[in-house]
Amino acid sequence: MSNSHNQESSYLDYKGRFKGIFAWIFSTDHKRIALLYLYSIATFFIVGALLGLAMKLELIAPGKTIMEAKTYNGVFTLHGITMIFLIVIPGLPAVFGNFLLPIMIGAKDVSFPRLNLLSWWVYIFGAAVAISSQFLGNGPPDTGWTFYAPYSFRTTTNMLPAVLGAFILGFSSILTGLNFIVTIHRMRAPGMSWLKMPLFPWALYGTAWIQLLATPIVGITLLMIVAERTLHIGFFDPTLGGDPVLYQHLFWIYSHPAVYIMILPAMGVISEILPTFARKPIFGYKAIVVSTLLIAFIGYFVWGHHMFTAGMSGTAQFAFSFLTFLVAIPSAIKVFNWIATLYKGSIQLKTPFYWAVSFLFVFMIGGLSGLVLGSLATNVHVHDTAFVVAHFHFIVFGGVGYAFFAALHYWFPKIYGKMYDEGWANTGWVIFFMGFLILYLPMFVLGIMGMPRRYFDYVDEFSRLNIVSSLGAILMIFGLIVIILNLVRSARYGKTAMANPWGGPTLEWQISSPPALENFNEIPVVSKDPYDFSNVKLG
Amino acid sequence: MITSNLSNLARGVDTAFIVILSVIFFFLIGLTVVLIIFILRYRESKNPVASQIHGNNKLEIIWTVIPLLIVMAMFYFGWTGWKPMDSAPPDDAFEIETTARMWKWSFKYPNGKRLDTLVIPAGKPVSLNMNSLDVIHSIYIPAFRLKKDINPGSERNAWFIANTPGIYDLFCTEYCGLEHSSMISSVKVLSADEFESWYADSVSETHIAVKTEVSASSRGKQIVQQLGCNACHSADGTKIVGPSYLGVFGHEVTVIRDGKTVTVTADEDYIRRSILDPNFEIVEGYNKGLMLSYEDLLSDEELDLIVEYIKSLN
Ligand SMILES: [Cu+2]
Ligand SMILES: [Cu+2]
Numbered sequence: 001m002s003n004s005h006n007q008e009s010s011y012l013d014y015k016g017r018f019k020g021i022f023a024w025i026f027s028t029d030h031k032r033i034a035l036l037y038l039y040s041i042a043t044f045f046i047v048g049a050l051l052g053l054a055m056k057l058e059l060i061a062p063g064k065t066i067m068e069a070k071t072y073n074g075v076f077t078l079h080g081i082t083m084i085f086l087i088v089i090p091g092l093p094a095v096f097g098n099f100l101l102p103i104m105i106g107a108k109d110v111s112f113p114r115l116n117l118l119s120w121w122v123y124i125f126g127a128a129v130a131i132s133s134q135f136l137g138n139g140p141p142d143t144g145w146t147f148y149a150p151y152s153f154r155t156t157t158n159m160l161p162a163v164l165g166a167f168i169l170g171f172s173s174i175l176t177g178l179n180f181i182v183t184i185h186r187m188r189a190p191g192m193s194w195l196k197m198p199l200f201p202w203a204l205y206g207t208a209w210i211q212l213l214a215t216p217i218v219g220i221t222l223l224m225i226v227a228e229r230t231l232h233i234g235f236f237d238p239t240l241g242g243d244p245v246l247y248q249h250l251f252w253i254y255s256h257p258a259v260y261i262m263i264l265p266a267m268g269v270i271s272e273i274l275p276t277f278a279r280k281p282i283f284g285y286k287a288i289v290v291s292t293l294l295i296a297f298i299g300y301f302v303w304g305h306h307m308f309t310a311g312m313s314g315t316a317q318f319a320f321s322f323l324t325f326l327v328a329i330p331s332a333i334k335v336f337n338w339i340a341t342l343y344k345g346s347i348q349l350k351t352p353f354y355w356a357v358s359f360l361f362v363f364m365i366g367g368l369s370g371l372v373l374g375s376l377a378t379n380v381h382v383h384d385t386a387f388v389v390a391h392f393h394f395i396v397f398g399g400v401g402y403a404f405f406a407a408l409h410y411w412f413p414k415i416y417g418k419m420y421d422e423g424w425a426n427t428g429w430v431i432f433f434m435g436f437l438i439l440y441l442p443m444f445v446l447g448i449m450g451m452p453r454r455y456f457d458y459v460d461e462f463s464r465l466n467i468v469s470s471l472g473a474i475l476m477i478f479g480l481i482v483i484i485l486n487l488v489r490s491a492r493y494g495k496t497a498m499a500n501p502w503g504g505p506t507l508e509w510q511i512s513s514p515p516a517l518e519n520f521n522e523i524p525v526v527s528k529d530p531y532d533f534s535n536v537k538l539g
Numbered sequence: 540m541i542t543s544n545l546s547n548l549a550r551g552v553d554t555a556f557i558v559i560l561s562v563i564f565f566f567l568i569g570l571t572v573v574l575i576i577f578i579l580r581y582r583e584s585k586n587p588v589a590s591q592i593h594g595n596n597k598l599e600i601i602w603t604v605i606p607l608l609i610v611m612a613m614f615y616f617g618w619t620g621w622k623p624m625d626s627a628p629p630d631d632a633f634e635i636e637t638t639a640r641m642w643k644w645s646f647k648y649p650n651g652k653r654l655d656t657l658v659i660p661a662g663k664p665v666s667l668n669m670n671s672l673d674v675i676h677s678i679y680i681p682a683f684r685l686k687k688d689i690n691p692g693s694e695r696n697a698w699f700i701a702n703t704p705g706i707y708d709l710f711c712t713e714y715c716g717l718e719h720s721s722m723i724s725s726v727k728v729l730s731a732d733e734f735e736s737w738y739a740d741s742v743s744e745t746h747i748a749v750k751t752e753v754s755a756s757s758r759g760k761q762i763v764q765q766l767g768c769n770a771c772h773s774a775d776g777t778k779i780v781g782p783s784y785l786g787v788f789g790h791e792v793t794v795i796r797d798g799k800t801v802t803v804t805a806d807e808d809y810i811r812r813s814i815l816d817p818n819f820e821i822v823e824g825y826n827k828g829l830m831l832s833y834e835d836l837l838s839d840e841e842l843d844l845i846v847e848y849i850k851s852l853n
Pocket of ligand 2: 641675676677714715719722
């Protein structure tokens with residue numbers, strides 16, 4: 001296949017063995033695979049967001065508004081499954097990790113390009129299995145994305161395919177994680193020692209280890225569920241002699257670290273964007289690296305904070321609460337370093353910077369509200385209420401979502417070789433940001449007032465804040481439409497982008513926009529620190 | 540948030556809330572202000588050349604150690620506020636058997652009274668011995684800062700002292716299926732005297748307070764409502780979780796008994812069996828294990844009234 005292609009042609013125009021869509025879905029180029037992920041994830045995201053909007057419209061008034069309780073329960077389940085398993089867990093590593101990891105460490109591709117393509121296929125297969133649960137059998141699952149036993153065994157709806165889908169998606173995660181770990185160990189450009197590696201690859205490295213070590217738990221849990229349903233071996237169902245709390249342990253042993261699978265790459269993105277727009281090195285590079293690894297490590301031992309009302313021993317409660325408070329520290333250190341990065345900078349006020357700064361704000365709210373959940377006494381009051389929903393939307397949607405949009409605008413010129421329209425991008429951001437706060441802030445208050453989550457209907461005292469929240473949702477969706485339309489339009493009709501429109505110091509800004517098929521004509525030799533601005537040329 | 544003193548648990552929880560919320564607002568406001576000042580002061584037009592600062596070890600140590608001390612303090616308040624929830628109930632606590640099932644609460648008193656709302660005396664420890672018959676439920680009385688999951692297959696205790704007479708919400712806060720959000724009840728706290736006379740009152744001592752002056756079938760209807768059967772059954776022919784009562788009586792029903800499909804006529808005995816031993820015969824097209832026996836919850840008289848009610852829907 002290497003006979004006649006032109007070194008200069010970009011990865012977008014490159015013509016290989018296959019034509020049309022096959023040139024994409026059978027491509028082993030990490031950049032094309034990244035875009036495959038981007039388009040699949042964007043599609044699922046639109047569905048997930050509309051499901052979220054439907055829930056908010058249902059909750060705009062007590063009683064039935066637009067759907068039945070049964071539909072509502074199905075909708076929040078599907079919303080959770082899509083958002084968590086199809087979007088947020090794979091999201092940043094699969095899209096931006098794939099596109100940028102090799103380039104940022106000065107490589108031509110990942111270590112195992114074909115395995116990388118396989119990961120995408122496995123992802124699509126897992127997604128198809130998960131989605132099939134909506135159409136096969138006795139109707140859509142209504143268990144919530146947590147599938148708690150024994151309800152999930154008793155419901156007549158179709159929960160097995162959804163869990164199986166999660167399991168297959170887990171495989172895709174493991175393969176990507178493995179690929180990234182090997183790539184980072186083996187393929188860094190000459191001269192790029194560990195401590196000369198930019199922070200986004202560092203974050204991907206921490207994430208990959210969590211993917212590799214935590215995801216198998218999902219597999220074990222699934223096997224136990226299957227054994228229980230078919231062979232009637234009692235693991236979780238008390239009528240068979242099982243323990244429902246065991247299920248919760250297994251579920252959260254995976255799903256808490258999964259939160260860090262989501263948030264670490266987001267932190268990595270922010271650590272790239274802030275220095276570029278402040279035109280100065282990241283503050284405390286080593287502190288950020290160490291805190292990334294600490295989060296990845298301590299994050300394994302805090303899952304019990306999801307179960308403080310489930311009935312664990314006092315010792316377990318003590319330990320889980322204590323460790324949860326500890327894991328807050330490395331995140332706090334990152335926030336302090338990010339803010340300090342702006343000190344004495346020369347800040348360009350551009351869209352990616354706005355996204356990054358609003359990330360800081362919503363991430364602070366998300367993280368600080370987590371303190372309420374880490375503390376035993378207050379956790380008991382707000383556990384399983386709207387407070388928790390607000391908290392994790394600030395972290396997962398606020399954190400990961402904002403970082404995703406920041407990344408999308410920041411690397412857009414690199415990916416497509418075009419500029420987005422700045423005016424529309426900023427307008428979309430303002431509307432989205434306002435809508436987001438109006439949507440989720442009232443939910444903290446609702447939770448403290450005592451409104452349980454997963455409620456189709458509620459008592460009158462909760463109605464005023466629910467109206468506000470629902471109106472926020474409408475505003476936010478409106479912002480989202482502006483953002484997406486602007487990006488889609490700009491990818492086609494935007495102004496041609498330069499190689500380094502922001503003056504970024506890392507390797508991806510030293511190659512053409514969009515990159516050539518093999519990224520670098522010659523593998524670069526690295527001698528400088530990653531955030532050294534001394535020789536950065538704009539344009 | 541104002542501290543409430545509505546139960547013995549509230550003080551500790553609310554103290555933890557105040558400590559933690561103060562820390563939260565201090566950091567959130569402080570950091571946001573710093574962030575905004577930096578952005579305004581160091582934007583390109585004000586500060587064209589950035590200073591290439593790489594970090595500062597002293598600062599790193601300061602902003603590691605100080606937050607560490609603060610989180611330990613927060614942890615401490617959370618722990619002490621939670622401790623009372625884990626303690627054993629005092630010996631003189633008033634015990635109430637609490638049963639959760641899809642989607643109904645039931646409270647049984649030592650003297651045999653049974654209700655779907657919780658009536659308790661103020662100022663006296665009340666101990667709930669809680670069981671679930673089907674899936675996980677979670678009792679939540681926001682005003683008292685009380686929440687505990689009730690796992691099927693194991694009893695759980697929650698005890699507290701309500702301080703002030705009044706009526707408070709009681710929710711189920713672990714998702715438990717279709718009617719999860721209507722698994723709501725209330726707590727009625729009476730002064731000690733009022734409670735004494737309510738408790739001794741023999742009129743409401745029947746299992747379920749039903750007006751006696753109306754016809755048997757409408758009394759049956761009231762019982763069915765109070766027991767929460769209507770979460771799964773309708774009277775107008777719509778399928779919910781289970782079949783509708785409409786037109787069952789006297790008709791042929793296809794059921795699965797011991798794995799075999801048989802046809803039975805829905806007579807009075809069949810209706811009784813369906814309520815007392817629902818999983819003996821499963822109506823075709825529905826699932827086993829959803830409806831649980833009501834044997835312990837119904838007197839013979841009440842069962843007769845329900846049968847009358849279902850007969851009337853023909
Ligand atoms: Cu967690
Ligand atoms: Cu319940």
